[in-house]
Every structure is written in C-alpha cells, then in structure tokens.
Amino acid sequence: MAATVAILIVPVTLQVISRYTALIPSWIWTEELSRFLFIWMIMLGAMIGVREGSHFVVDVLPDLPPRPNAFLQIVTNLLVLVFALVFIWWGIEFVRFGWDQLSELAELPMPWIFLAWPLAGATWVLFLGESFIDSWRVLRA
Numbered sequence: 001m002a003a004t005v006a007i008l009i010v011p012v013t014l015q016v017i018s019r020y021t022a023l024i025p026s027w028i029w030t031e032e033l034s035r036f037l038f039i040w041m042i043m044l045g046a047m048i049g050v051r052e053g054s055h056f057v058v059d060v061l062p063d064l065p066p067r068p069n070a071f072l073q074i075v076t077n078l079l080v081l082v083f084a085l086v087f088i089w090w091g092i093e094f095v096r097f098g099w100d101q102l103s104e105l106a107e108l109p110m111p112w113i114f115l116a117w118p119l120a121g122a123t124w125v126l127f128l129g130e131s132f133i134d135s136w137r138v139l140r141a
Contacts, residue, residue: 115134
C-alpha cells in the first residue's frame with residue numbers, strides 16, 4: 001500500500017511540474033500510470049480494510065454483548081461476501097475482456113490492471129472466512 005502511494009507521487013508530480021512550467025516535457029502517459037496506480041491503491045486498501053474489519057463497518061448499534069455482536073458480524077459479513085463474489089465473478093470477466101488489450105499510452109497489459117478486482121474479491125473471501133470462524137467460536141462459547 002505504501003509502495004503504491006510512493007510510486008504514485010512520481011507521475012503526479014511530473015504532471016504538475018510539466019503543466020505549470022517548461023522544465024520538463026508534458027508527458028501524457030503519466031496520467032494513465034497514475035490512474036492505474038490509484039486503482040491498485042484503492043483495491044489494496046480495501047483488502048487491508050476487510051482484513052482488519054474496518055472497511056465495511058458502520059457503527060449504528062451501541063456496544064452489544066459478545067454473542068449478539070458475533071451474530072450481527074456474521075450477518076454483515078454475509079452481505080460483504082455477496083460483494084466479494086460479485087467482484088470475483090465480474091472481475092474474471094473483466095480480465096478476460098482485457099486479455100489481449102494494451103493501455104493506449106503506456107502500452108501496459110490491461111489484464112495486470114484488471115486483475116485488481118478479482119484479486120480483491122478473493123482476498124475478501126479469505127479474510128471473511130477468518131472472521132466467520134471467529135464469530136462462530138463466539139456464538140458457540
């Protein structure tokens with residue numbers, strides 16, 4: 001995650017400098033590269049957020065006892081699992097769609113960009129599985 005942010009700084013800085021000064025030429029590929037890095041940064045952040053249980057959490061109810069909280073966690077994780085499966089299914093279709101495509105300016109293979117969606121969905125399923133196990137143990141205790 002930190003690496004994508006650090007790398008993202010380079011093309012965005014080049015864009016800003018080239019736009020307002022004549023120090024460097026105006027490269028158009030920097031916009032495309034920054035967009036692709038931003039996509040990966042968002043997906044990696046979503047993966048980390050699901051792993052830590054902070055991405056799709058909204059505190060609506062007050063603090064509940066452990067068992068009702070575990071039940072509520074299972075219900076919300078089931079809803080997130082639906083989104084994860086959608087990301088996997090349509091993400092695979094997205095990768096297939098871009099299999100023989102190159103990006104217009106930087107000529108990067110598009111499957112490497114589109115792979116972020118099914119990979120995010122797969123990691124969400126994995127991390128949600130861990131959360132289901134933890135919640136199930138609390139319910140059984």
